[in-house]
Structures are given as C-alpha cells and as structure tokens.
Amino acid sequence: GAGVSQTPSNKVTEKGKYVELRCDPISGHTALYWYRQSLGQGPEFLIYFQGTGAADDSGLPNDRFFAVRPEGSVSTLKIQRTERGDSAVYLCASRQTSGGIDTQYFGPGTRLTVL
Amino acid sequence: KQEVTQIPAALSVPEGENLVLNCSFTDSAIYNLQWFRQDPGKGLTSLLLIQSSQREQTSGRLNASLDKSSGRSTLYIAASQPGDSATYLCAVGEYGNKLVFGAGTILRVKS
Numbered sequence: 001g002a003g004v005s006q007t008p009s010n011k012v013t014e015k016g017k018y019v020e021l022r023c024d025p026i027s028g029h030t031a032l033y034w035y036r037q038s039l040g041q042g043p044e045f046l047i048y049f050q051g052t053g054a055a056d057d058s059g060l061p062n063d064r065f066f067a068v069r070p071e072g073s074v075s076t077l078k079i080q081r082t083e084r085g086d087s088a089v090y091l092c093a094s095r096q097t098s099g100g101i102d103t104q105y106f107g108p109g110t111r112l113t114v115l
Numbered sequence: 116k117q118e119v120t121q122i123p124a125a126l127s128v129p130e131g132e133n134l135v136l137n138c139s140f141t142d143s144a145i146y147n148l149q150w151f152r153q154d155p156g157k158g159l160t161s162l163l164l165i166q167s168s169q170r171e172q173t174s175g176r177l178n179a180s181l182d183k184s185s186g187r188s189t190l191y192i193a194a195s196q197p198g199d200s201a202t203y204l205c206a207v208g209e210y211g212n213k214l215v216f217g218a219g220t221i222l223r224v225k226s
Contacts, residue, residue: 004158033213042119042204042216043159056211091158095212102147102212106159 002026004107006092012113013082021077021110025094032075033104034067035091043091049075082114117142121205121217128195129225136190136220138205143183147208150179150190152201153219159204163190195224 005024013019025032031050035043045059049069057067064082069075079086089111093104118141128134138148147166151159163172163179165188171180178191192199200223206214 031212035214035216040218042206042218043214045213045215048211048213056213059213093159102208103161103164104149104212104214105161106151108156108158 004092004094004105006090006107006110008110009108010111010113012115014115015082015084017082017114019079019082019112021079021090021112023075023077023092023107025073025075025092026096026105027073029094029096029105030072031095031097032069033093033095034075034077035093037089037091037109039088046077046090079112082112084114087112087114117145117207117209117215119205119207119215119217121203121220123220124218125221125223127223127225130195130197132195132224133191133193134195134222136192136203136205136222138188138190138217140186140188140207140215143186144210145183145207146210146212148179148181148188149206149208149214150177150188151204151206153204154201162203192222195222197224197226199224 007022034046037043048056052072064080067077089109091109093106122137149164150162165181176193202219204219205217
C-alpha cells in the first residue's frame with residue numbers, strides 16, 4: 001500500500017515568509033509525528049498527534065511553529081516569519097501498532113531552504 | 116534529557132568485511148530501540164526494532180543487540196556489500212513513542 005507522503009518535496013522561501021508543509025500518513029495510522037533534521041544531524045522530535053489532538057508538542061522550538069491535524073489524518077506544519085535557521089529537512093512519520101510492537105514509518109521529507 | 120551518541124561518525128570498509136556500529140544512550144528508561152537506514156535525499160527505512168524487554172533482533176545479514184543497563188546497542192552487519200552504503204541512525208523510543216536519534220554513522224563499503 002501507499003507509504004507516508006509529504007509535499008512539497010522542496011520549498012525555497014525568503015526570510016520572514018510563512019510556509020506550510022503537508023504530511024499524508026498511511027491510511028488507518030492514528031499516530032503522526034513531525035521531526036526536523038539539520039545537515040549532519042539525526043532527526044529531532046517536534047510534535048506528536050494521537051488522532052486530532054497534539055499529545056506532545058514539547059519539541060516545537062518556539063511559537064513560530066504550529067501544526068494541525070483537524071480530521072485525524074493529514075497534518076500541516078506551519079512556520080511563521082521563517083528564519084535562515086529554520087532551513088532543514090522536515091520529516092513526518094505515522095505509527096502502526098501491531099502485536100504490541102510500535103513501528104514508525106517515515107515519509108521522504110520536505111527540504112526547506114530559507115534564503 | 117535523553118542523549119544518543121553514535122560511534123564512529125563515519126566508516127569506510129572493503130566489500131565483504133563484517134562491521135559493528137555502536138550506539139549509546141544516557142537514560143535506560145526506554146520503550147524500544149530502533150536502527151534506521153537513510154540514503155541521500157531519502158527518508159528513513161526501519162531495519163530492526165528491539166523492544167526494551169529483548170536483547171537482540173536479527174534480519175538477514177543484520178543483527179542488533181540491546182543492553183539497557185549499560186545504555187548500549189550495536190548493529191552488526193555481516194559480509195558488507197556496496198549497497199549497504201548509507202547513513203545508519205540509532206533511535207531510542209521513549210514512552211509516548213517519540214524517538215530520540217543519534218547523529219548517525221556514515222558507512223561506505225568499497226567494491
């Protein structure tokens with residue numbers, strides 16, 4: 001079946017602009033995660049949704065970052081007043097629980113470049 | 116705060132060699148530990164997942180071990196091939212299921 005998809009694959013914007021990044025999880029996965037990966041680093045947790053609600057947003061770096069998942073499927077990560085330091089690959093993952101084993105499936109990511 | 120460290124940062128080996136990648140973590144109260152592979156410009160592919168109650172998992176030429184008490188995991192790759200060249204990431208699963216990643220080991224297998 002289809003995996004996790006993310007759009008756009010690349011986004012170039014100017015400092016101060018607003019951007020939205022979209023994640024389509026695997027159908028039926030109730031949990032959804034956003035991570036951010038800077039060059040040469042591992043991904044860092046941003047926010048976790050269980051259904052429509054944000055169960056843990058402790059990784060969001062500041063109030064310029066916000067994410068929604070209004071119908072419990074597609075999620076949008078929103079970044080206001082972008083800064084050059086926001087440049088990174090933003091990864092989305094959705095989670096399946098099968099037989100008590102939790103597995104996160106990752107999308108290909110959106111590469112955000114802030115000029 | 117959980118911290119995950121991977122050693123070495125980069126590794127280059129000739130084809131056919133067996134190799135070991137190391138991962139250490141600071142807080143032993145983990146839910147699981149997962150090894151991922153990441154190819155340039157691509158997302159993450161899960162290789163092996165070890166539950167906190169398990170000691171090891173095997174898949175084909177890959178074997179991952181977990182020692183919670185010492186905060187260590189190793190990924191063993193047997194008979195390495197050029198197609199194994201990628202970045203390997205270790206991630207600790209915390210309760211609530213968010214993953215804390217190491218910075219990765221960049222592996223190059225030379226033919």
